[in-house]
Amino acid sequence: MSKIVILGGGESGVGAALLAKAKGHEVFLSDKGVLEESYKEILQKNEIPFEEGQHNEEWILDADEVIKSPGIPDKVELIKKLKSLKKPIISEIEFAYRYTSAKIVAITGSNGKTTTTLLTYHLLKQAGLKVGLAGNIGESFAKQVIEDNFDYYVLELSSFQLDNCYDFKADVAILLNITPDHLDRYNYVFQNYIDSKFRILQNMTVADDFIFYQESNTLVEELNKKQFPVNYLPVSLVKEVSEGAFLKDGFLHVNYKGSDLTIALENLPLKGSHNAINAMSAMLASKSLGIDNEAIKRGLTTFQNAEHRLEPVADIKGVKYINDSKATNVDSVFYALGSFDDPIILIMGGVDKGNDYRQIEDLVREKVKALICMGKDNHKLIHFFENIVPLIFDVDSIEKAVQLSSDLSESGDVVLLSPACASFDLFKNYEDRGHQFKSNVLKLITD
Known part of the structure; x- marks a missing residue:
């Protein structure tokens, strides 16, 4: 039994604490801020010791492994001390991944990831798959993995979550775009942020599908620098591709392993060219997991986008x-x-x-x-x-x-x-x- 310390008592932290307890670890949760009452009640009900308003360094530095909230930057003194002691620091995503054999669709990008994640999840669920929604959205991945009732998970992943993933592997990865964002967390070095986003490809193999927007200049420049052992599926708004997806003459064309799907842009539930990218990415991911064209079309007609996004x-x-x-x-x-x-x-x-x-x-x-x-x-x-x-x-x-x-x-x-x-x-x-x-x-x- 290892001693696991959770830093941060939000959705991901409490979910990680529940999973750690369920798997027989000694668990302690610490949050420098004030915990929400609902989370406190969950921890108390499950007899998980916690603190708020402070970090007890004696307890924390004695951990065998630390699960860090994505909101805590590496420049925090406590994190520096943990690193100096060579304590493993991982994300809730990395921890939860250890306890599931489900297929993973992982989605990231500077923009569009929430819409693409929700649409992908919707298409898979409407097609009858047993699928969970987690990551930067919905209920904690770790909490869902306790029961592990799903055959698939669709995960929206931020750069902060990817930073502390090491063995995590996606079966289908979507990288929508990379533009400067969160540079305050990356020492104002854009390449550091780029490297973080590309962690979504780590551990993938030639059997895995990588969907990406090929007019994202930064993304393509990085792909030109490195080779990844994956099946490349480009998405384009300006150029026809034989395998992948493209927009032409007002129609979306999605081609995957000899199966073609064509849908009029005006029939999408989402407006704007950026949503054509999101929709094509979600449709490609669905085809990658064996969803047939008619099921995808039916799913598109009933989708509603996230709150606060146009x-x-x-x-x-x-x-x-x-x-x-x-x-x-x-x-x-x-x-x-x-x-x-x-x-x-x-x-x-x-x-x-x-x-x-x-x-x-x-x-x-x-x-x-x-x-x-x-x-x-x-x-x-x-x-x-x-x-x-x-x-x-x-x-x-x-x-x-x-x-x-x-x-x-x-x-x-x-x-x-x-x-x-x-x-x-x-x-x-x-x-x-x-x-x-x-x-x-x-x-x-x-x-």
Whole structure:
């Protein structure tokens, strides 16, 4: 029996603690913050010792193995001490993987991974497979593995989760794109972030399928540098591919081992070219696991996208209000702007993560009639866009942003919350930001 310490008491940490206890390990969970009451109750009910508001180093440094929350960066002193003592530090994903023989579909990318994960899961489930949804979304992978009732798992994986995976292996991997993000966690070295994303390919073999978007320049440059023993399945918006998927003349073409599937772009439940990439990736993954064309088509007709991702909120006097709060980097905003042809009032801002706004400069100039910068410190946004957008405003609350957007808009406009930034200056998280946006928009109807 080994002594396992869990650092972080959120969904992944509590799930890992439950799995460790179920497998007979000595378990201790430590969180420097305050645990949610629901998680405390779960730990108490299962007689798992824990602490909150501190880290007892004597206990922690004595661990045989540490399972670290993806939210804890390596530069934290406690992590440095553990590394100096050569203590194994792994992620909940790595730990859970040890206890399942299910096939794994692993999905990552700077943008689009939540939509692609939800769609892939939906297609597999609607086709009748016993499939679980986990990773960066849904219930903890480790918690689900305790019973291990599934033959397949679809996992959304962030770079932070991949960083502490070593023996983990995907049977099908999807890498959607790589654009600068979370550079504050990677010493502001883009290559470190790239290397992290490519960990999704580790341990894969020629029997495994690798689905990737081949117009993601950074991704393809990295593939040109290294060879991986996998079956390459490119997804393209501009070029026909014999094996993989591509968009041509308004139709998605998905080709896998001699089986072709064609679907009109207009029949997708998701709009925008970025969602064509997501849909083709999910469809390829489904075909890789043996789902037939008719089942895929049926599944597509019943899919609904995630909350806070280009989510329609209301149409008020001909003005469409769109909640894209999950757009926490510039690349996401690029795709969001490309999804609309109407004049846009854009709400951006928050905690800048080293953003380069040049990627959206032309789209903003072409489509945005007014920019509302929402945050505690908007000087970078204002400085970059002040000569690009006709109207630019500086606000420090969601209430002011929504009211101002209402005052500025006219019938035919789109009010788009697509922040490009983290939310922690004014909100708990991007979900909180999205919910507050929606509630303030709905107040416009009653006011």
